[in-house]
Amino acid sequence: MRMSAQEVNVSAATAVVSVSPVVLSAPDRGEDLQVRVSAPVVGRDLPIIVFSHGHGSSLDGYAPLAGFWAAHGFAVIQPTHLDSRRRSLPPDDPRTPAIWQYRVEDMKRILDNFDLIEDSLPGLSGRLDRNRVAAAGHSFGGQTVSMLLGARMLDRDGEPRKDLSDSRIKAGVLLAAGGRGADLSPFAAEHMPYLNSSFTGMTTPALVVAGDSDRSPLTVRGPDWFADPYFLSPGGKGLLTLFGGEHMLGGISGYEVTETTDENPARVAVIQRMTWAFLRSALYPEDPAWPAACAALRQEPHPLGRIECK
Template sequence: MTDHIAIPARAGDALAGPLVSVAPVAFPSRDRPAELQVRLTVPMTDRALPIVVLSHGHGPSQYVSSLYGYAPLANYLAASGFAVLQPTHLDSATLGLRHADSPEAPLYWRSRARDVSSVLDHLGVLDKVIPDVATRMDTGRIAVVGHSMGGHTASMVLGAQPRDPATGHRVNARDERVSAGVVMAAPGRGGDALNPRAARDYPVLKDTDFTTMAPPTLVVAGDQDHAHHLNVVGAAWQTDAFHLSPGP
């Protein structure tokens, strides 16, 4: 992958100058089996900073699935003028909780969506860490970006509703403070598109309703990213959020 951090699409699109990254920042995490830790990455600028919450994937790598991953993307977004917040979700390989005796393990799908809202609930934590940055964060402009299982998380925050396999009920985790999103290589619909093994191991993926995902959303998928371990229909599966949601 080429690092395009210093190359704006048009003159003036990207901000000149260095970035500041602070981690870990501890956020309130009551009734959570591990502390909610977040990385903040921002440009050194006096401008107001729209907020991006970046949700990591569930992959097997040790540190990509945590606040320590996605540096090229986080840095690019920060260099483009955003305050980037990266929570470490409970399914991160760094925490060792994937095989815990918890009804949410191994994906912690419901907790992931709560993490995004919790970060936004407690932005005041940053007043004590980087007070100058905290005063410039634009809470009226918030987006969520997610990759892989993080894309599933972003979809939920944007309004998609999975069916809870334990109760059979739809789960609404929509956070109205989030006005736009980016969903990258995310799980698609369930049903007959899902690999039988994935349906057994990750039952929450059996049924996701994208018709309630209305905010503007960029859906990114690779045409060679077949994810055979998850689905039986091929790379197009990861475009379901685009085709099945009503939003622009």
């Protein structure tokens, strides 16, 4: 028996409306920021998820997550970062060394433009709860989100760079986000020094999702590297480890996409429900969705993953 929506108290699905691209002026970025906005057609005081895609993707990716969250009561906003394949940013572009920082700024630009975003989608005006905002991201997007939650990039001397956290973000989800910078592979350390992260200041509540078969050329370690954001950060965190999960975690980046090496709809369904439940309880402390979801997963006779909390 696998976890059902009823067992984790997932709300009933509703129809979703979406619009893209919504263009946010960004004169200091080199080009304006384009986002997708998705929301349920009914409901008020909608909590918000701002989602940061993995390297190369765009505002059109991650439909299995964005669609599920929106159908179950969240407004979901997805930017296209500069490292998207659609942008074709050359390696010698002067923005490339700071691409990680542009990503964080993209997310903050969204937080600064809720008025424009509400007006972009017919029927959305006045329906967003701007006090209940979460950030989620996959892979490079997970690193982006970690910075908003309080993680810090370290320079080559191990000194933390500027704190880019944002108090408007109340909770986060890190999906296959990289771990300790000291364990980067030589290639990653040389060419992607912005992945050298410290999680000691990541105080915002977060759910870390990792696959126990996610082996990456970015690190000299194994799949346990992706659990570092949980183990190396302060309390208020959850860790969902997915058995057999590789970097695409069963197919979260899209339906039947070629980059998914471990396609598993049941694994994606667990991620959908567990992330939804975590964010519901993180943004609404009186909501028992998260403890109920954890209990349901632990009671599975053949679970697809395990949960830890601190």
